[in-house]
Amino acid sequence: MSERWTPDSWRTKPVMQMPEYPDAKALADVEAQLATFPPLVFAGEARNLKKALARVAAGEAFLLQGGDCAESFAEHGANNIRDFFRVFLQMAVVLTYAGAVPVVKVGRIAGQFAKPRSSSTEKVDGVELPSYRGDIVNDIAFTPQSRTPDPQRQLMAYRQSAATLNLLRAFATGGFANLGSVHQWMLGFLKDSPQSRRYRELADRISEALNFMRACGLDLESHPELRATDIYTSHEALLLGYEQAFTRVDSTTGDWYATSGHMIWIGDRTRQADHGHIEYFRGIKNPIGLKCGPSLKPDDLLRLIDVLNPDNEPGRLTLINRFGSEKIGDHLPGLIRAVQREGRMVVWSCDPMHGNTIASNSGYKTRPFDRILSEVKSFFAIHAAEGTHAGGVHLEMTGQDVTECIGGARAITHEDLSDRYHTVCDPRLNAEQSIDMAFLIAELLKQDRGSKVKPVPAAAGF
Numbered sequence: 001m002s003e004r005w006t007p008d009s010w011r012t013k014p015v016m017q018m019p020e021y022p023d024a025k026a027l028a029d030v031e032a033q034l035a036t037f038p039p040l041v042f043a044g045e046a047r048n049l050k051k052a053l054a055r056v057a058a059g060e061a062f063l064l065q066g067g068d069c070a071e072s073f074a075e076h077g078a079n080n081i082r083d084f085f086r087v088f089l090q091m092a093v094v095l096t097y098a099g100a101v102p103v104v105k106v107g108r109i110a111g112q113f114a115k116p117r118s119s120s121t122e123k124v125d126g127v128e129l130p131s132y133r134g135d136i137v138n139d140i141a142f143t144p145q146s147r148t149p150d151p152q153r154q155l156m157a158y159r160q161s162a163a164t165l166n167l168l169r170a171f172a173t174g175g176f177a178n179l180g181s182v183h184q185w186m187l188g189f190l191k192d193s194p195q196s197r198r199y200r201e202l203a204d205r206i207s208e209a210l211n212f213m214r215a216c217g218l219d220l221e222s223h224p225e226l227r228a229t230d231i232y233t234s235h236e237a238l239l240l241g242y243e244q245a246f247t248r249v250d251s252t253t254g255d256w257y258a259t260s261g262h263m264i265w266i267g268d269r270t271r272q273a274d275h276g277h278i279e280y281f282r283g284i285k286n287p288i289g290l291k292c293g294p295s296l297k298p299d300d301l302l303r304l305i306d307v308l309n310p311d312n313e314p315g316r317l318t319l320i321n322r323f324g325s326e327k328i329g330d331h332l333p334g335l336i337r338a339v340q341r342e343g344r345m346v347v348w349s350c351d352p353m354h355g356n357t358i359a360s361n362s363g364y365k366t367r368p369f370d371r372i373l374s375e376v377k378s379f380f381a382i383h384a385a386e387g388t389h390a391g392g393v394h395l396e397m398t399g400q401d402v403t404e405c406i407g408g409a410r411a412i413t414h415e416d417l418s419d420r421y422h423t424v425c426d427p428r429l430n431a432e433q434s435i436d437m438a439f440l441i442a443e444l445l446k447q448d449r450g451s452k453v454k455p456v457p458a459a460a461g462f
Contacts, residue, residue: 005283007247007256010240015276017116017238017269019137019149020130027241030151034245039259040110040161041233043250043285049232049262050287052104054315056347056391061101062445063318063349063392064092065234066434067108069426070115073135076160078167083399084109085171087431089182089229090189091438097206098442099449104232108396110164111235111261113137113157114242115425116269132424136239140424154242161233161260168231177229178221183210189435195409199439234289237264240280247284255285265289268322268354271296273303282307289318291351294327298338305344318347320394324355325374329382336386349392350379357426360406364417367427369407373440380444390448393441397429408433 003009021027055061067084084107092103113136122131122142129147132140136157139146171177183206190196190203237243237258246260258264264284268291270277281288290304301319309317319339323331339346352375353367360366376393383390403420404427406412412433421427429437 005279007244007280007283009283010244010276010280013274013276013279014272015240015270016272017267018240019133020120021149021151023151027151030154031241031245034154034158034242037158037245039246039248040158040165041259041262043248043253043255043257043259045232046257046262046286048230049104049106050313050315052102052230052315053287053318053347054313054345055102056104057314057345057389059389059391061104062095062099063104063106063347063394064088064095065106065108065320065349065392066091066395066397068112068398068423069108069396069428070134070424071109071112071160071164072140072424073156073160075422076164080398080400081109081164081167082171082176083431084397085168085176085231085399086182086185087397087399087434088231089177090186090435092229093179093182093186093206094202094435094438094442095445097209098202099445101449104392105230106232106234106263107168108234110161110168110233111157114236114238116236116238116267134238135424136242154239157242165233168233172231173228175221175228180210183207186435189432193409193432193436195436195439202439202442232262234263234265235261236267237261237277237280238267238270240276243280250285253285256283258284258286261286263287263289263318265291265318265320267291268293268296271304273300273307278304278307287315287318289320289349291320291322291354292335293322293355294324294331296331296335298334301335302338302342302344305339305342305346309344309346312343312345314345315347316345318349318392320349320351321379322351322354323375325352325371325378327355328375328378332379332382333386336382336388340386340388347391348379348383348388349394350376350390351394352376352379353394353396353426360414360417362414362417364404364414364421365427366414366417367405369405369412369429369433369436372405372429373437376437376441377444380448384448390444395429395434395437396426397434399431399434401432402428402430404428404430405433409436 356371
């Protein structure tokens with residue numbers, strides 16, 4: 001990997017999971033047009049996220065990453081964005097208080113459109129068509145026209161990402177993220193939750209802390225740290241032509257940055273060391289993620305780290321583990337030991353979603369809440385045993401009241417899945433399940449914090 005890097009040097013390598021566009025010229029025209037568009041994010045914002053993730057790597061913060069499995073054009077709207085952000089903020093406040101450390105908030109949003117697939121085609125009633133690869137590529141409707149990859153959809157994805165980012169920034173800084181309001185939403189959740197008794201102690205302690213701050217003369221409305229927050233965007237960078245179009249030189253440093261999102265990651269299916277995705281990622285300066293599944297061996301991981309983070313820069317690389325509740329104990333310890341032995345600085349994050357997908361007897365794909373939680377618990381236990389920092393979680397979730405994952409406080413059943421199964425790809429935790437999960441992870445953070453992290457002042461933010 002010592003060859004000279006350019007934004008298009010990935011084109012000289014094999015590339016997996018790329019759609020087959022029928023009109024190469026139309027694709028090239030769209031990519032050229034995208035290259036003239038303004039960036040979605042800025043290099044300075046990506047650097048700020050890298051600094052925050054460096055604190056996670058050092059055990060001084062916690063990463064909360066979550067959002068849709070795949071964003072869709074049909075579900076895009078202000079209410080859906082608001083509802084996601086409201087749930088995400090509640091989760092962050094719970095985790096911040098329990099862990100006594102800042103929570104770095106990174107959404108799977110404003111760019112999470114493309115999806116890798118296990119098969120390039122799908123067969124229904126004897127008819128075989130290209131697989132649905134996300135709204136940025138084709139449409140989910142099972143017709144030849146809908147399933148034909150259309151480069152014009154990349155323009156639609158850009159415009160939706162820009163609109164989403166605009167609203168997120170307004171919510172984050174315009175008073176919507178006021179700490180007092182977020183806590184009131186949480187109390188409303190507890191009022192209706194079957195698990196309210198279990199979570200009440202933590203919620204009451206947060207209430208006492210806020211009341212103490214008010215008694216000391218701290219106005220939650222007037223202090224920026226208490227009425228605004230930082231949120232960053234992320235997505236799987238699957239469509240390298242789209243990513244190349246938004247790869248820009250930072251005028252202050254001369255470095256190349258992907259400006260399609262603050263953080264982008266490499267999927268478990270596209271992490272081949274000599275392929276195009278690794279080639280592209282090695283040249284950009286953003287914080288990046290690497291999905292690590294059961295097939296990844298410790299030596300292969302170290303080789304990838306050498307390529308992706310040769311300077312061992314803290315905050316640069318997040319390893320997102322996705323093993324499944326029954327396999328994490330067989331695979332994660334070996335990866336941790338290899339990384340520790342070589343002194344590599346990484347963020348360890350747990351994706352408890354992808355390894356726990358099952359086929360429901362009702363015909364839907366689903367994920368049992370208990371298995372998701374079990375993998376998170378194992379993640380914390382393994383890091384405690386290895387003396388390392390369980391740095392974060394990576395969840396597929398929504399702010400909507402869907403019925404896609406079974407279990408949780410409401411005990412969604414297989415029969416309930418058909419009620420509100422709206423995902424265009426994989427099942428997501430609904431709003432209540434997401435907050436449930438945050439409270440349960442908070443219990444793990446509380447147990448873990450004594451020996452590994454030092455409390456920080458409340459003004460450090462949530």
